[in-house]
Structures are given as structure tokens and as C-alpha cells.
Amino acid sequence: MEKALIALAAALAVGIPAIATAYAQARIGSVGAGTIAEKPETGGIIIILEAIPETMVILGFVVAVMLILQFA
């Protein structure tokens, strides 16, 4: 039972940030596509902006690993 709860906690720690990241990236992506279409020189900045929300998933992943290592 305890193992199942730990697995669920780890899944939530990755899953929720992943959904939030996808939502943020969808918005940034469409706006970025529009910006690059008009000003191609902004491409580098847009890629950085697109990658920033990704940190949420990475942090979530780290938390999930810590949970599993701590309690498994």
C-alpha cells in the first residue's frame, strides 16, 4: 500500500508540472512562431523562452526520483 502511494506521489510530481509545461509551451510556441515569422532575428530568444517552462518538469522529475529513492 505504501509503495503504491509513493509511486502515485512520484507520478503526480512529474505529471502535474508536465501538463502545466505543455500548456505554457503551447502558448509560447504559437506566439513565438508568429514573432519569428515577422522578425527571424528573434529566433534564438524564442527558443530560450520556449525552453524555460521545461525546468518545471525537470524539477518535478527530480522530486519524483528523490521520493522513490527515499522511500522505496
Place this chain on the structure above:
Amino acid sequence: MFLKDSTGFPENYGYLNARLRAHFSDFLGREDYRRIASRSLEGIELFLLETRYGKSFRKSLVEQPLSTHRRIEMALSDTASDSLNHARQMAMGEPEDLMRVLLARADLHNGRLLLRYFFTGAVYEGNPVWHGYGSLPVPFFRQLWKSHSLSHAIDKCLSSEHPLSSALAAGCSHLRKGSTLPASERVFLSEVLSSLEEILNRHRNKNGNLVRELLGRSIDIWNMNIWSRVAADTIDREKAFGLFIEGGFSLPLERLRGSNNVSQLLGATVWESLIPKDSGSPLVMMPGKAGRLFWLWQISQRRKDPLGIEVSIAFIAHQLVEWQNLNALVVGVDMGLEVGSIMGKMVLPG
């Protein structure tokens, strides 16, 4: 699907607005206008050749033997229409529908021009400057212009299944029955508005409501125009009441019918700033000032919501204001007016 419904599909706005916002830097500023106003017509031609108007200007230079003034007029019209059509092509989903409503002002302009033409009964072989960014194509209006008779024009409008051409047919029919020009224009406007309302009914959210507000403010200006004529005793009071259009944003019909002076009419409304400080200000100027205020309100929407219809509203208004300003500038320079006097006739945002 859930996200699409609950958020109004903001990705559509994200892409469109990013592209439109990038174009805001292309618009001319106050200093640009001042610089152009101090030139001659030929100087303005040279200036335009260096800007985004250059392409259309070269085209008009090559294709038609026109006067300098007319050539500039055509280049301005073509560039503005191309820019607005391009903006509409970039939109999809909800923004596309709302853009269609916003750009229907071209059909309104063209339709009213035709009604006035038929009302005067004059025959003019040339073509006016059509607004080419509406739902109905410019060749359609050109054909109507050439028809020279109301019956022919009505048949042509009815043969097209577009709701806006049916609205124009209704306006023309009223004119044929002997109605006055304002009454016929009212029929046309009402029909167009009800057709646009059908589109807006599909979008009952913040963006749809803002476009509804914009239409409401346009109706306010029409009603204010009629009211100012009544107040100036240029049209009969009872007849004028029938010309008001329902659905204004902040001037309900009861207020329009019951107000005896400008303060009573406009006090505590979005038009309050139009109340003149001195009583000697002529009433006929009021709709013009309201129009200017309306443009500035539209342009001020630019930064309200980067993921909403606000950016499109501001872009369209900015483009049309620039067109209007440059036209005023060309006429002013042609007439030899002072720079300050020309600048006073422009709508200058910011």
C-alpha cells in the same frame, strides 16, 4: 477539446497577435507626419516610395496615367487594404470570425457610398476609392456603380447570396420606394448589424463582448449624429426619432429621445469628454469629435490583452487612421495649408 472550449483557443490569438504586434512599428508617428506635411506633393511621393506604400505606388505609376494626388490616393488605399486582408488571412477560428465583423466597416463604407450615389442620381464614369478589405469584393461594388439604375443594382445584390449584399439590396429598395437617404442608410446599417450579430452570437465570451461593445459605440456615433441634427433643427424631430438605431453601447434610445442638451445626453457616459466647455461650440462638430475619440479608444486597446482580440482591434484602427491621416495630409499639402493646420485635422495616437 476541454482546453479549447474553456480558453477560447488562445493559441490562435497568440500567433496572430505576435504577427500583428510586429507590424505596429511600421506605422508612422507624429514626427513622421510633421516631416511629410512640410513637403510638396512630389516630396510626399518620394517619401512614400521609400516606405511600405512604395510597392503599390510603383504599380499605380506604371499601370494608370493618373494625377499625382490620385496616384497617392490609390497607393494608400491599396496598401491599407492589402495590409488588412493579410491580417485577416493570418487569423483562424474565433479571431477570424471576429475580424470579419471588424472589417465589415469596409462593406458599410462602400454600401453607403453606393446609396449616396444612387440618391443623387448623378452619373459619374470614374470609380471612387473603394475600401477593399471587407467581405464583399471590390469588383462587386464596381459592377453596382456601373449599373446606373437602382433596379439593376437591387437585382445584382439579390443574385449574390451574401447576407451583406442582401442588406444593401434592402437599403436600395427603400431608396427606390422614395425614402430619404438617412432612412435608407438606416435600413442598410440595421440589416448589416443583425447579420454581424449572428456571427457574434457564436462567441459569447470576453472577445465577442468587446467586439459587441465596438459595434455599440459605432451605433452611438450614428445616433449622436441624428441627435445633433435634431438639436440644430436641421431635421424634423418626429422623423428623426425613427432614424435612431437600437443597441448603442452607452446611449439608450430613451436617453436620446429625452435629452434636450449635450450635457444631458452625454453626462456619465463613455462620451462625457465630448461635452463642450463653452456653450458656443457648434453641435455639428460633435459626431466628428466622437469619431476621433472612437479611433483613439480602439488604438488604446493594443496593450490591454496580448492574447485577445484587442490587438486586432488596435491594428485595424491604427491602419485605417494612418490611411485617413495621409489622405488629409495630401489634401492639405495640395491646398497649401500650414503644417499646424494639417496636423490639427489628423488623429494622432499617443
